[in-house]
Amino acid sequence: MGIFSRRRTETLEPDTPAGGGVATLDLDPSLRRLTGNWVIDRPHSRIGFSVRHAMVTTVRGAFADYDSSMYFDGARPEESRAELVIRVASVDTGVEQRDAHIAGTDFFDARRFPEMSFRSTSTVHNGGETFLMRGDLTIRDVTRPVDLQLDYLGSVLDPFGIERAGFDGTTTIDRTDWGLVYNQRLEAGGTMVSEKVRLQFDISAIRAPQPER
DSSP states (O other): OOTTOOOOOOOOOOOOOTTSOOOOSOOOGGGGGGOEEEEEOGGGOEEEEEEEETTTEEEEEEEOOEEEEEEEOSSOGGGOEEEEEEEGGGEEOSOHHHHHHHHSTTTTOTTTOOEEEEEEEEEEEEETTEEEEEEEEEETTEEEEEEEEEEEEEEEEOTTSOEEEEEEEEEEEEGGGGTOOOOOBOTTSSBSEEEEEEEEEEEEEEEOOOOOO
């Protein structure tokens, strides 16, 4: 299956879980072979965000340093789960002074709260190759639930023999819910930094090596 292919060749017959319910009907059969543990390949992925600045433009940034673990179940998506731990001092918006401000006490306060994290709590197949992953997002030791739309892009065996699977994830949060309340008012109205922040997960995942026995 090509990395950007969304083609499905057939429809799965419904599975009946032990509890008596009926599993999702339109999962791509090729997803079954992807069942297993995966990690994010950092050089080919982006864990980023975008936020409106001064009401007229958008600032984009990303985090370079993080750990990840994912279990994807291609037959029963509800068994899928993910965890991401990000070192907030690794923020990069392309401007050093701005990065230092974001990592400082006005925003992440990286010295006191060096990490933020996302830990999934449930996964639902929304149809086609779109999933809803719910989880707990922790920033500055404040934990709140978020809903992440996760789109499966496909899988491929690259020229080096590495199995890859692609996912795009997005969600929008209100940063003030996590205590990131710093702002400046504009004379014409509005604020310098939007309270709404869009989180973006452009993921190239590689299958985790099997532990040695």
